[in-house]
Amino acid sequence: MKNNLPQVWRTGERTLRYSFGEGISRDIYQSVHSFSDFILSELGYFIEEVVPSYHTVTVFFHKSSTLDTLKIDELLEKWEVLELDNRLFSTRQITIPVCYESPYCEDITRIECITGLSQDEIIHLHSNKIYTIYMIGFLPGFPYLGDLDPALFVPRLEKPRVKVPKGTIGIGGSQTGIYPIESPGGWNIIGRTPLDIFSLQRENPFLLKAGDQLKFASIGHKDFKEIEDEMKNDRDAVYRFIAEVGV
Structure with missing residues (x-):
């Protein structure tokens, strides 16, 4: 099953925000946290911090990183075909x-x-x-x-x-x-x-x-x-x- 593509926009010189919708749901929650892990695995060297919320993922990049050089489209194409990690939800x-x-x-x-x-x-x-x-x-x-x-x-x-x-x-x-x-x-x-x-x-x-x-x-x-x-x-x-x- 393909992942939903988030909307993405720049919120600062070194910050990108990815939005997976506006509601509060288990599906959105799972997408947010899977994407947080995904972007860390793909761009970890460039990232200072990843902050997930109900329906967004905000990514803070190191000062040495240049957002214009990051291939966001290619990253999202790769994300789209990945399977969601169903292990995210705690069994506790x-x-x-x-x-x-x-x-x-x-x-x-x-x-x-x-x-x-x-x-x-x-x-x-x-x-x-x-x-x-x-x-x-x-x-x-x-x-x-x-x-x-x-x-x-x-x-x-x-x-x-x-x-x-x-x-x-x-x-x-x-x-x-x-x-x-x-x-x-x-x-x-x-x-x-x-x-x-x-x-x-x-x-x-x-x-x-x-x-x-x-x-x-x-x-x-x-x-x-x-x-x-x-x-x-x-x-x-x-x-x-x-x-x-x-x-």
Whole structure:
């Protein structure tokens, strides 16, 4: 099967950007990351950095490189006939426990008003979906999750909060994600996880990575408190709780 040809344009003296569309999907994600590996293998000597996003690949070339001498057309012709690497998607599946109850669901009334759904319906739609982590960014370890049910698409807050607690689960537009640390934020708050998604006290600070499959599991206050207390005593306890809820 032939690969889709990306659109390409120059964004700086030493920068090219390749676009694979505008949507958020597994197919585009796979094309983006396959192309990132491909261009590194073909032009690695000339490249300073490759930055993939949801649907683009931005390539930064060394100062000594001259873009005009690079044979972009030949490169794209070679890419077009290559097979996509189907191994890109991680087989790791993680389930994150979430308490969707007050006081962790500050914007649930707003979401109900916009969507016309009840709180139970919102929780059901949000927690009965397997999400792909398309990108880590914005904050250390912040997972951008695609594939949110369209019924839950809700615009971001007009005025972002100054402080959003770590572990907060938010919805912003067509995406959902987890705040790994306390920070400002404008996403609609739907719940909170007691797990530390990011912790400098662990050997591996980042719990999640791009390509992981993720599902949320609804828990009550009692379970939330028990997990939170154990996390305070042992940061590595996060791995036990993930295993318990379905990795």
